[in-house]
Amino acid sequence: xxxxxxxxxxxxxxxxxxxxxxxxxxxxxxxxxxxxxxxxxxxxxxxxxxxxxxxxxxxxxxxxxxxxxxxxxxxxxxxxxxxxxxxxxxxxxxxxxxxxxxxxxxxxxxxxxxxxxxxxxxxxxxxxxxxxxxxxxxxxxxxxxxxxxxxxxxxxxxxxxxxxxxxxxxxxxxxxxxxxxxxxxxxxxxxxxxxxxxxxxxxxxxxxxxxxxxxxxxxxxxxxxxxxxxxxxxxxxxxxxxxxxxxxxxxxxxxxxxxxx
Numbered sequence: 001x002x003x004x005x006x007x008x009x010x011x012x013x014x015x016x017x018x019x020x021x022x023x024x025x026x027x028x029x030x031x032x033x034x035x036x037x038x039x040x041x042x043x044x045x046x047x048x049x050x051x052x053x054x055x056x057x058x059x060x061x062x063x064x065x066x067x068x069x070x071x072x073x074x075x076x077x078x079x080x081x082x083x084x085x086x087x088x089x090x091x092x093x094x095x096x097x098x099x100x101x102x103x104x105x106x107x108x109x110x111x112x113x114x115x116x117x118x119x120x121x122x123x124x125x126x127x128x129x130x131x132x133x134x135x136x137x138x139x140x141x142x143x144x145x146x147x148x149x150x151x152x153x154x155x156x157x158x159x160x161x162x163x164x165x166x167x168x169x170x171x172x173x174x175x176x177x178x179x180x181x182x183x184x185x186x187x188x189x190x191x192x193x194x195x196x197x198x199x200x201x202x203x204x205x206x207x208x209x210x211x212x213x214x215x216x217x218x219x220x221x222x223x224x225x226x227x228x229x230x231x232x233x234x235x236x237x238x239x240x241x242x243x244x245x246x247x248x249x250x251x252x253x254x255x256x257x258x259x260x261x
Contacts, residue, residue, distance in 0.1 A: 001068060001069060001092060001098070002024065002068060002099070003099060004099035004100070007024075007099050007100070007101055007113070009201060010023075010024060010025070010062060010201075011023070011103065011113075013062070013063060013064075013201045014062065014063060014149075017063055017149075018063070018145065018148070018149040019145070019245070019246055019249050020116075020145070020146075020149055020242065020246075021103050021104060021105050021242075021245060022101070022103035022104075022105060022110060022113050022114055023113065023114060023115075023116065023128075023149070024060070024062075024068075024101065024113040024114065024115055025060045025061055025062045025068055025115055025116075025152075025153075026060065026061055026062075026115060026116045026117070026149070026150045026151075026152050026153035027058070027059075027060050027084075027089075027115040027116070027117050027121070027127070027153065028058075028059070028080070028117065028118065028150075028153040028154065028157075029056050029057060029058045029059075029080045029083055030056070030057050030059075030157045031047075031050055031054035031055070031056055031057075031076055032054060032055050032056075032057065032167055032171060032179070032183065033050070033051070033052055033053070033054050033169075033170035033171065034052070034053045034054055034055055034076070034170065034171050034179070035052065035053075035170035035171060035172050036171060036172045036173055036174045037052070037053035038174070041053070041075075043077070044075045044077050045075045045076045045077060046076060046077060047076050047077050050076060052170070053076055054076030055072065055073055055074065055075070055076060055171075055176070055179060056072070056073075056074040056075070056076055056078060056083055057070065057071070057072045057157075057183060058070070058071040058072070058074075058080070058083045058084065058087050058089070059071075059153065059156065059157070059187075060089070060115060060153070061152055061153050061156040062152070062201075063149075063152050063201075064194060064199055064200050064201050065152060065155060065156040065159055065190075065194065065199075066191055066194055066200045066201075067156060067160075067187050067190060067191055069089055070183075070184065070187050071083065071086075071087040071088060071089065072180055072183045072184065073176060073179075073180050074086060079120065080118075080120050080121060081120060081121065081122060084121065084122075090126065090226075090229055093112065093126075093225065093229060094222050094225050094226055094229070095215075095217065095222070096215045096217050096221075096225070097215070101113035105238065105241040105242050105245050106240075106241035106242070106244040106245045106248075108237070108241050110125075110234070110238055111228065112125060112126050112228070112229065113126070114126045114127060114128050114238065115127055115128070116128050116129075116146055116149055116150040117129055117150070118130070118150065119132060122230070123232045123235040123236070124229060124230045124231070124232070124235055125228060125229055125230065125231040125232075125234035125235050125238065126229050127235065128146065128235070128238065128239055128242065129146075129235075129239070130142075130143050130146045130147055130150075131143045131146075131239075138243055138244070138246075138247045139243055141243075141246060141247060141250065142239075142242065142243040142246055142247075145246055159190070160186060160187065160190055163186075163190060163193075164186040164189070164190075166182060166186070167182065167183060167186055
């Protein structure tokens with residue numbers, strides 16, 4: 001996950017490219033078909049929109065297609081919400097060991113950075129969904145920008161599967177643990193290629209001697225943080241402030257990568 005040195009770099013790059021303040025990346029899930037799935041397990045691993053049993057990968061990626069977070073192994077019959085609830089994406093936030101990710105949008109301060117998602121995800125303070133039926137030009141512009149900025153997670157999945165044919169084909173491995181190791185290995189190699197090619201804009205800031213300590217938080221404090229992360233009112237306020245921020249930038253004559261395209 002992003003370190004204290006990575007967060008400002010992510011914020012600067014993603015705001016410069018997409019004009020979204022506080023954006024940490026895009027979040028989504030994909031499936032890997034499991035041809036060797038035992039017959040007794042096929043029901044829990046098969047969903048109607050896939051031909052056979054699958055295992056699910058949840059990932060977060062930034063504009064450079066660097067994969068910051070990966071959670072793999074949930075049965076394919078689950079939806080993206082079930083994977084989100086089961087994953088460890090926000091565990092560090094709840095445990096109080098993440099760097100400061102506060103930011104301003106439309107002159108309002110927000111404590112936690114957010115991820116762009118599609119419509120299936122819940123209305124949490126740390127997830128920004130698109131608008132289903134925008135009713136004016138401002139909201140239509142926000143919808144266009146959000147969907148444009150979110151596309152990088154789909155591109156990252158495409159590059160990952162194109163680069164490593166083993167995960168583009170149905171898995172013939174029986175053991176889940178081996179399948180999980182292969183997926184994580186491919187993700188690590190994918191990031192290493194981005195790093196060696198100079199296309200990653202993260203900071204080389206990992207230092208084992210300078211990692212955040214784990215504070216001792218009570219259960220009540222952790223539940224209060226969880227409630228802030230999942231606050232629906234904050235989600236709607238943030239989306240409204242982002243809409244105003246994007247529109248103000250456009251009215252001031254700002255041009256970004258999406259508008260040029």
